Amino acid sequence: xxxxxxxxxxxxxxxxxxxxxxxxxxxxxxxxxxxxxxxxxxxxxxxxxxxxxxxxxxxxxxxxxxxxxxxxxxxxxxxxxxxxxxxxxxxxxxxxxxxxxxxxxxxxxxxxxxxxxxxxxxxxxxxxxxxxxxxxxxxxxxxxxxxxxxxxxxxxxxxxxxxxxxxxxxxxxxxxxxxxxxxxxxxxxxxxxxxxxxxx
Amino acid sequence: xxxxxxxxxxxxxxxxxxxxxxxxxxxxxxxxxxxxxxxxxxxxxxxxxxxxxxxxxxxxxxxxxxxxxxxxxxxxxxxxxxxxxxxxxxxxxxxxxxxxxxxxxxxxxxxxxxxxxxxxxxxxxxxxxxxxxxxxxxxxxxxxxxxxxxxxxxxxxxxxxxxxxxxxxxxxxxxxxxxxxxxxxxxxxxxxxxxxxxxx
Amino acid sequence: xxxxxxxxxxxxxxxxxxxxxxxxxxxxxxxxxxxxxxxxxxxxxxxxxxxxxxxxxxxxxxxxxxxxxxxxxxxxxxxxxxxxxxxxxxxxxxxxxxxxxxxxxxxxxxxxxxxxxxxxxxxxxxxxxxxxxxxxxxxxxxxxxxxxxxxxxxxxxxxxxxxxxxxxxxxxxxxxxxxxxxxxxxxxxxxxxxxxxxxx
Amino acid sequence: xxxxxxxxxxxxxxxxxxxxxxxxxxxxxxxxxxxxxxxxxxxxxxxxxxxxxxxxxxxxxxxxxxxxxxxxxxxxxxxxxxxxxxxxxxxxxxxxxxxxxxxxxxxxxxxxxxxxxxxxxxxxxxxxxxxxxxxxxxxxxxxxxxxxxxxxxxxxxxxxxxxxxxxxxxxxxxxxxxxxxxxxxxxxxxxxxxxxxxxx
DNA sequence: GATGAATGAGGATTCATTCAT
DNA sequence: AATGAATGAATCCTCATTCAT
Numbered sequence: 001x002x003x004x005x006x007x008x009x010x011x012x013x014x015x016x017x018x019x020x021x022x023x024x025x026x027x028x029x030x031x032x033x034x035x036x037x038x039x040x041x042x043x044x045x046x047x048x049x050x051x052x053x054x055x056x057x058x059x060x061x062x063x064x065x066x067x068x069x070x071x072x073x074x075x076x077x078x079x080x081x082x083x084x085x086x087x088x089x090x091x092x093x094x095x096x097x098x099x100x101x102x103x104x105x106x107x108x109x110x111x112x113x114x115x116x117x118x119x120x121x122x123x124x125x126x127x128x129x130x131x132x133x134x135x136x137x138x139x140x141x142x143x144x145x146x147x148x149x150x151x152x153x154x155x156x157x158x159x160x161x162x163x164x165x166x167x168x169x170x171x172x173x174x175x176x177x178x179x180x181x182x183x184x185x186x187x188x189x190x191x192x193x194x195x196x197x198x199x200x
Numbered sequence: 201x202x203x204x205x206x207x208x209x210x211x212x213x214x215x216x217x218x219x220x221x222x223x224x225x226x227x228x229x230x231x232x233x234x235x236x237x238x239x240x241x242x243x244x245x246x247x248x249x250x251x252x253x254x255x256x257x258x259x260x261x262x263x264x265x266x267x268x269x270x271x272x273x274x275x276x277x278x279x280x281x282x283x284x285x286x287x288x289x290x291x292x293x294x295x296x297x298x299x300x301x302x303x304x305x306x307x308x309x310x311x312x313x314x315x316x317x318x319x320x321x322x323x324x325x326x327x328x329x330x331x332x333x334x335x336x337x338x339x340x341x342x343x344x345x346x347x348x349x350x351x352x353x354x355x356x357x358x359x360x361x362x363x364x365x366x367x368x369x370x371x372x373x374x375x376x377x378x379x380x381x382x383x384x385x386x387x388x389x390x391x392x393x394x395x396x397x398x399x400x
Numbered sequence: 401x402x403x404x405x406x407x408x409x410x411x412x413x414x415x416x417x418x419x420x421x422x423x424x425x426x427x428x429x430x431x432x433x434x435x436x437x438x439x440x441x442x443x444x445x446x447x448x449x450x451x452x453x454x455x456x457x458x459x460x461x462x463x464x465x466x467x468x469x470x471x472x473x474x475x476x477x478x479x480x481x482x483x484x485x486x487x488x489x490x491x492x493x494x495x496x497x498x499x500x501x502x503x504x505x506x507x508x509x510x511x512x513x514x515x516x517x518x519x520x521x522x523x524x525x526x527x528x529x530x531x532x533x534x535x536x537x538x539x540x541x542x543x544x545x546x547x548x549x550x551x552x553x554x555x556x557x558x559x560x561x562x563x564x565x566x567x568x569x570x571x572x573x574x575x576x577x578x579x580x581x582x583x584x585x586x587x588x589x590x591x592x593x594x595x596x597x598x599x600x
Numbered sequence: 601x602x603x604x605x606x607x608x609x610x611x612x613x614x615x616x617x618x619x620x621x622x623x624x625x626x627x628x629x630x631x632x633x634x635x636x637x638x639x640x641x642x643x644x645x646x647x648x649x650x651x652x653x654x655x656x657x658x659x660x661x662x663x664x665x666x667x668x669x670x671x672x673x674x675x676x677x678x679x680x681x682x683x684x685x686x687x688x689x690x691x692x693x694x695x696x697x698x699x700x701x702x703x704x705x706x707x708x709x710x711x712x713x714x715x716x717x718x719x720x721x722x723x724x725x726x727x728x729x730x731x732x733x734x735x736x737x738x739x740x741x742x743x744x745x746x747x748x749x750x751x752x753x754x755x756x757x758x759x760x761x762x763x764x765x766x767x768x769x770x771x772x773x774x775x776x777x778x779x780x781x782x783x784x785x786x787x788x789x790x791x792x793x794x795x796x797x798x799x800x
Numbered sequence: 801g802a803t804g805a806a807t808g809a810g811g812a813t814t815c816a817t818t819c820a821t
Numbered sequence: 822a823a824t825g826a827a828t829g830a831a832t833c834c835t836c837a838t839t840c841a842t
Contacts, residue, residue, distance in 0.1 A: 046806080047806065048808065048834080049835075050805085052834065053805070114317060127377045142399070150400065152399065159390050165370055166369055167362075169370060170362050170367075171359075176320075177327045187359060190356060193355065194360060196398050197352070199397075241825095248817085249824055431718070433719070436812085437811075437813080452813070453826070491799070518631070518717075524777055555799070566766040566771065574762055596798050596800050599745065599760065600798075646802080648803080649840080
């Protein structure tokens with residue numbers, strides 16, 4: 001069925017990866033519940049059953065997308081923050097990293113902002129693991145800033161971490177829903193300014 | 201299950217209202233997609249078909265819940281803010297109002313934070329209407345503060361409005377997902393402090 | 401959709417019964433595993449989903465067919481045997497009853513001889529309940545005959561009961577599989593003669 | 601799992617035989633319809649595809665099991681009966697042979713009593729060939745006994761053959777389904793006594 | 801001969817909605 | 822207005838079989 005050309009022999013992208021990418025696009029397009037597994041298969045260029053050789057089912061696709069992207073997100077975040085010492089600068093970097101990373105892949109952003117939150121059970125799952133790790137990183141920076149006296153000490157670090165996450169999350173959601181085209185990363189300065197200096 | 205008193209026979213609460221309340225609870229419990237219309241009917245004490253006399257269908261239930269609560273939310277918010285003049289105080293009131301209102305009804309909060317966001321299409325709908333109105337109110341306060349010179353002028357009012365909404369939204373989501381019991385409204389002070397004064 | 405004629409108003413046969421009858425015919429025709437629920441629905445003149453208002457699923461159809469027919473079988477057997485006193489005559493009646501009852505409904509016989517035995521689990525289920533009851537009735541007659549001295553005492557009553565059942569079962573199976581048309585009940589005499597008098 | 605010795609590399613038992621044995625065990629364990637070809641392959645220690653080098657498919661496995669065991673069964677039966685002349689003794693031998701052979705291999709008995717009968721089409725197939733041959737052997741003995749005057753002549757030989765088969769079949773089925781452990785062959789005496797001498 | 805990754809047809813079941821009463 | 826029995830469209834997943842290596 002498949003011609004034995006050299007090109008076909010060694011598909012550049014792994015089947016597993018193609019399926020995940022197709023899932024992101026189809027979930028973003030149709031929403032998780034309305035997405036059909038067979039649509040994902042078609043988009044990935046594989047048979048329906050092939051998906052089940054790599055994943056446990058539709059839900060596992062969503063979970064895997066989330067886990068793998070969060071892992072790589074957190075890794076690159078820590079890589080970006082590593083060379084920087086001052087808490088204030090680290091906050092700026094985290095903000096920029098969040099907006100630029102999600103601003104780069106609209107389908108992924110849709111999945112992250114919308115589809116991953118389709119049920120309380122799913123949100124709890126995410127919240128307790130990966131989102132928790134992310135908040136932990138932010139909280140550490142806040143605590144560092146409070147220790148070295150550059151951040152005010154009367155704010156609860158965990159609350160600040162959530163607040164920062166909330167602001168960023170809303171920026172991304174708003175961007176995803178917006179009909180206008182704009183670069184999400186361009187908001188990093190203003191967001192950082194607001195968080196660091198406040199309205200007053 | 202139903203008390204067979206004459207009073208129960210002629211319920212004080214309208215059938216329409218009972219159905220909406222039942223829908224909130226069932227959506228919160230099972231999630232929108234997994235919720236069955238017949239479950240809502242049972243919880244409301246009506247026949248399945250009766251729901252269709254009052255609503256267009258399952259989705260209309262969710263839409264109606266959202267619209268009616270948002271309308272009453274915005275009304276009470278404006279009532280609360282009306283007597284207050286200073287922009288800073290109005291921000292504090294908006295923050296407290298958000299957290300206290302949602303902190304009062306966990307099922308409603310679950311529906312608001314989770315179920316209303318189950319699809320891009322649904323989120324767009326909300327965003328363009330009611331959330332837009334809410335952001336407009338916040339933006340007006342910010343603009344007022346910038347006009348009278350109490351707020352810094354280098355922040356874009358719309359971005360500030362989104363940021364405030366984002367922080368509040370995350371506080372509510374976090375509270376909904378938390379296993380600990382705590383009063384959401386108690387966070388109003390800290391949140392306002394952060395927004396107004398910043399981290400530094 | 402359905403015209404409101406008087407005839408249509410009161411179908412003579414209940415929907416539940418029509419579904420069961422259709423299931424017997426379709427199971428007999430296609431075999432349990434190959435039978436499609438939608439085929440049964442079509443044969444019964446109902447929608448696919450209607451079957452699930454009356455039964456738990458495909459397997460429940462088979463179980464119900466078995467249970468209801470066995471119950472009525474055992475009732476009519478006891479009714480037939482009641483007026484008769486002599487053990488030998490009761491054996492003759494049981495034999496005739498078995499062959500005539502199953503010889504009357506070929507589809508039902510197919511289901512009884514073939515489809516009900518499609519798995520060890522299913523056979524165990526049947527065996528422990530209804531077949532056990534049937535064997536109990538036969539064993540009682542054998543014990544009665546042994547008590548009053550008309551039957552030989554060196555045969556284990558339970559073994560004899562099984563043997564009688566086995567002979568009858570094979571007669572029915574053979575009839576079901578036969579391409580020739582013949583009245584199953586006509587074999588009752590010979591079978592009884594063999595069981596009672598033996599080969600010698 | 602597989603011992604990597606040279607001996608294991610060249611197994612003493614043919615691949616074909618190992619597959620058949622694995623099929624018997626898996627069919628007995630899971631039932632024909634629920635048995636997965638890949639399970640059989642794993643149990644036989646071969647790749648899924650290898651099965652198709654030796655057999656036409658899943659159904660062919662069942663057919664082959666049946667045919668080969670029936671052939672060897674009939675051969676050993678005739679071997680056992682050959683030295684014996686009297687019809688009565690030959691009947692006793694056939695009975696003992698049936699019960700002892702099947703009583704020796706529970707998995708095989710399960711396949712024979714349950715799985716081989718999962719559909720009308722399959723039963724017809726068996727009935728017309730191998731079971732027919734078996735009944736023919738029994739019928740010959742009966743006819744012999746009737747010719748030499750030791751068996752009563754008013755019983756139809758084919759019916760007697762079926763009856764004997766039915767009794768034996770039920771004894772095996774009952775043994776397969778029984779939770780008690782007992783030697784099936786021990787029932788040979790009583791069964792023969794019943795068949796030959798009857799109840800009276 | 802042997803492998804096992806890939807295929808893709810096939811079906812039981814659910815549940816939102818309707819409508820005769 | 823209210824009922825609830827009936828409808829039937831819609832889809833995830835399994836697994837026997839194939840075939841390139």
